[in-house]
Amino acid sequence: MDEMKDVILEYVTEEYLEEDDDEISFDTPLISGGIVDSFSMVSLKRFLENKYSISIPDDKATPEAFDSVNKIAVLVQEFVK
Amino acid sequence: MSFNDTVRGVYQEQLKSIKDAGIFKQERFIHSSQAADIEVEFPTGSSLKKVINMCANNYLGLSSHPEVVKAAHEGLDARGYGMSSVRFICGTQDIHRDLENQVTEFLGTEDTVLFPSCMDANAGVFEAILTKDDVMISDRLVHASIIDGIRLCAAEHDTFKHSNMKHLEKKLQLHADKRLKVVITDGVFSMDGDTAKLDEMVTLCEKHDAMVFVDDSHSSGFIGKTGRGTHEKCGVFGKIDIITTTFGKALGGASGGCVSGRRELVEMCRQKARPYLFSNTMAPVVVSGVIKVLEILSGSTERRDKLEENTAYWRKGLTEAGFVLKEGDTPIVPVMLFNAKLSQDISKDLYDEGIYAIGFFFPVVPQGQARIRTQISASHEKHHLDKALEAFIKVGKKYDILGKTKQEIIEKFGA
Ligand SMILES: Cc1ncc(COP(=O)(O)O)c(C=O)c1O
DSSP states (O other): OHHHHHHHHHHHHHHHOOTTSOOOOTTOOSTTTTSSOGGGHHHHHHHHHHHTTOOOOTTTSOTTTTSSHHHHHHHHHHHOO | OOSOHHHHHHHHHHHHHHHHTTOOOOOOEEOSOSSSEEEEEOSTTSOOEEEEEOSOSOTTSOTTOHHHHHHHHHHHHHHOSOOOSOHHHHOOOHHHHHHHHHHHHHHTOSEEEEESOHHHHHHHHHHHHOOTTOEEEEETTOOHHHHHHHHTOOSEEEEEOTTOHHHHHHHHHHTTTSSOEEEEEESBOTTTOOBOOHHHHHHHHHHTTOEEEEEOTTTTTTSSTTSOOHHHHTTOTTOOSEEEEESSSSSOSSSOEEEEEOHHHHHHHHHHOHHHHSSOOOOHHHHHHHHHHHHHHHHOOHHHHHHHHHHHHHHHHHHHHTOOBOOOSSSEEEEEEESHHHHHHHHHHHHHTTEEOEEEOTTSSOTTOEEEEEEOOTTOOHHHHHHHHHHHHHHHHHTTOTTOOHHHHHHHHOO
16 A cells, blocks of 8 residues: 555655645645646546556546545555455 | 526525635726727726726727727628628628738738637648647647637647746647647737747747748737737748637727638638537628728838837836836737735726726736736827826825835735
C-alpha cells in the first residue's frame, strides 16, 4: 500500500505539477484543490489501469474518489487481486 | 410531472448555492452600441453611467464601425433577414460561399466552412473527423467549447501541461500507436493572454505524424504582422491543419465561427458536423458585415498596428505603476490579484471610477490566481488609456498593492 502511494504520488507530481508548484502530500486535495482538473484526470486513470492491470469502471472513477493520493490508493486496492 | 413546488425547490436550492459560493453571474445592461465609451445600467434599475470599456473582445474596434454597419445594411437589403433553413437544405447563399473563400484566403488555408458560432465549430469538429481509433491531445488550458467538443468525440483523449512541449512530446510518444493524432491548442489563451508555441508544436507534430488544431478566436485579425493569426506570428503560416475562429470578437464582433484548414477535413465537417447540419448558419446581414471586415483588414494593417501600440502603452503604464501582470504581448492584459474577493472589490471600485473591467477567479482561472482581465482595443484613444490607468493607480493605492510582489499580495490578502 505504501509503495503504491509513492508510485501514485510520483506520477501525480510528474503529470500535473509545474516546477514552481509546492510539493504535495498523500492528503493534498487534488481535484477540489484545483491541482488536477476533472478533465485531465483521464491520464491518471489510464496510468493506474495500465500499471496495476486493472479496469476502473467510470462510475467508480469519480472526482471524489480521485481527490487525494490516499483515496486513489484505496480505490485501486479495491480492484487489484 | 408539472413544475410543482418540489421541482421549483430543487432549482431554488441550486441557485442559492451558486449565490452562496459568490459565483452568481449578473448581466450589466449596456444602452449604447459596443465601443470604448459605453453607457451602462448597473445594478439593474440604476441610472445610466458612462464608463470606459476595458473588457470587450472588440480588439480592432470594428463592432460598430460605420463601414461595417453600412455593409450589413446593404446585405440586409440585398439578401434579406433570415434563411429559415440549415445550410444543406436551402440555407446557403452565394455570400456564404464568398465569405468562406475569403476566410480561406485570409487564413492561408485550403478551405473553410462557416458555423453558427465558434462554440459550435469546436463542439462539432472533432466528432466529424475522428473515431475511437484516434487520439486528441489537448493543452490543459484550452477553451471550454473545445472541452465540450472533445467530450462529444469517441476518440481517446489526453492532455499536456500548459504550453509544455516536453510534456506534449511524451504524450505523442505514449500514443504513437493510434491511427490519427491531433494536438489541440488555443492560439492566444483567453484568460492569460499568452501565445501557444506553435513553431515548436508544428515541428513536434511533423516528427510524430500528428495534426495540429488551433483555436485562433483571440488572434484572428490582429496577431501577426498582417493580422492573420498566431500561425503568422509563429512563422508556421500554411502549416496548421485545422483552425477554428470566431467572428464574434475582433472580426466585427457580431457572431459566427468557422473551421478552416485541410480540404478533406473541412469537407468532413460539411458531411458530419452536427452544429453545421442541424442549426442555421450565420444570417445574411452578419455575413455581409464580416465580408466588409475582411476587406478592411486585407487592405490595411492600420488597426492592428494601433492595437499593438495601445497594448504596449497599457502594459508599460501598468508595469511602471507597480502592478503584477501576466507576461505577454497580446491585448489580453491580466492584472494579477490572486485573491478572489480582492479581484471583485477592485473591479467594483474601478467601476465607481468609470472603468468597466471584470474580475475572474476560480473555477474560471486556477485557484489562487484571481485577476482583473483587461482587454485593449484599437478603438481606445490615449485619453481612454490614461484615464483607465489613473483609476487603476488610485484603486491600487487604496489597497496598497502597487509595487508589491505576488508573495506580498498573497500574504496581505490570502490566495
Ligand atoms: C478561445 C475561444 N474559442 C471559442 C469561443 C466561442 O466563440 P463564439 O462566441 O463564436 O461561440 C470563445 C469565446 O468566448 C473563445 O474565447
